[in-house]
Amino acid sequence: MRHLPRRRTAHSFLLAVLVASPVFAQVDFTGEWAPLYHEDGPERLPGPELGDYTELPINAAARMAGDTYDADRISVVPEYQCRPHGGDYSMRGLGNLRIWRDIDPTSEKLVAFHTHLLAWDSERTVWMDGRPHPPEWAPHTWQGFSTGVWEGNMLTITTTHLKTNYMRRNGIPRSDKAVFTEHWTRHGDYLTVVTVIEDPVYLTEPLVRSDNWYLDPGQNIGVFGCEYAPEVPRPEGTVPNHLPGKNPFLHEFAGWYGLPYEATRGGAETLYPEYQKKIAGEYHPPDHCERYCKCTTLFDCTLNSK
């Protein structure tokens, strides 16, 4: 008789714990993460080739923006010198990542994840407390406004209120009307982030990209720092650009890699396997790899690396 109440108490306690435990954070992403560049290394490390629009489901407007872009813009326009990646591009690297979280001390509920990236010291908050996105009039930011929900063990994040930025760093733009969704999945010491960008201004289909990270508890993220300074004397307000049809660099990429020019122009059609049949016989890769033949880290991803 004496033991029964004790057993009942234990059960009650267990039940109370189970009931009180909030359903949150099936996975903890907290930690120091180092980027893996096995995907799209040349684009992410040294930067994309001019005129390379492959793998982008862009429309004619985006293509025109890329064709008329002059890369001098990022140095001649002082305000571009310290412009960070957009939130949709940040996870491409460059640089290491820290993730931490806020737990409400009273309820033990997850309030938010935070990320800090080396590149431009970019910081971002993913709100997990169910708050709504801001109204239409609210300012747009480089990282946007993000909210997350759990889908099983996967964290799905929706981000709005982005500033205009680049889809690819060779002049392919991403508008401030874009919304992107991320799916974060942790496999032990690896983190996979799949990003789906929808942009009614420049995309005809969603752009899907993936990036991977590995847990690196010993890493130290340095301070990025940036101070813009005019470096080239130019009249105020100069915005370097190529006139339509006058950009001399657009065919280089196709030539270097033996691709038919049309295949480098992007567009949804070029993303699908059927397109390979369409250009069969027109693809003549060079006999030997000549550009970015090895590209796994910032240090070995150079033009003439073998």
Added chain:
Amino acid sequence: MVCLLLAGGAGFAQPPQINPDNVQLTMAPVQGNVYLLMGDGGNITVQVGKDGVMLVDTGFAPLAPKAMAEIRKLSAGPIRWIVNTHVHTDHTGGNAEMAKLGMTHESIGPPRIVAQSNVLNRMSGPQPADQPKIPEAAWPNDEYFVPSKDFFFNGEAVVVYHVPNAHTDGDSIVFFRRSDVLSTGDVFTPGSYPIIDLARGGSLQGEIDALNRIIDITVPAKYQEGGTMVIPGHGRLCDEADVVEYRNMLTVIRDRFQDMIHRGMTLEQIRAAKPTLDYDGQYGATTGFWTTDMFIEAVYKSLSEKTVSEKK
């Protein structure tokens, strides 16, 4: 709705039919003493403090009582200053009514209504035959003709800069120096191509010059974000980086048009070449008050006139 009332002069000063009951106004804090009042028509900038209330622009006349009710949630003080960024009635229509409604027992007279002198000239001058005369109570009573005018109000310096021949020939931008907020009027409208009111002295190059002036005044915080906040004539709250994108767009478009004009292309040939295609999804419109076609025509005319004068 961008500057509803423009179109070459005739319909410009005539306010549209607005039922205030159908309009939702939103008062949003910006920073420091400054707020943004949004609804139908131009944005209204509201600065409040111990000295009373200052407005940049007054919106459409029929919305004035409703706008005033929103302002009264922030301050019971008198409206002492109104600045008109330009002449269009979606920015000046509420002048007389707001001046009247803004009077309190603390008032020492009607509010000063500041504007560049071309605004007064246009509001007090002959109106098109199909439009009513603008009552004197709505006219600026504190016009300026020099490059800038400044005063101190609610604990901060307020500097009004004239930016010539941009959206119109009477544009002003207003800088709240302590709050670090710049109100631009319609020289900056982030959701649409700028209306270049050629009939009232606007020009593309003036627009670009005005945007460069805004970029000179604004200072971003860390990594090109925040810092000086920018209230556009229409649309969402912005900062310098948004103005830079807008300036870049207009500069690139200017360069393209200048090249085509110098090559002797006609307006129709330029239109067919789609010189703004890469920006149309962001700023263009195929219907409504200010379409992409109208913008292209205004840019062409603005730059063609310049080219002719250059030849002289």
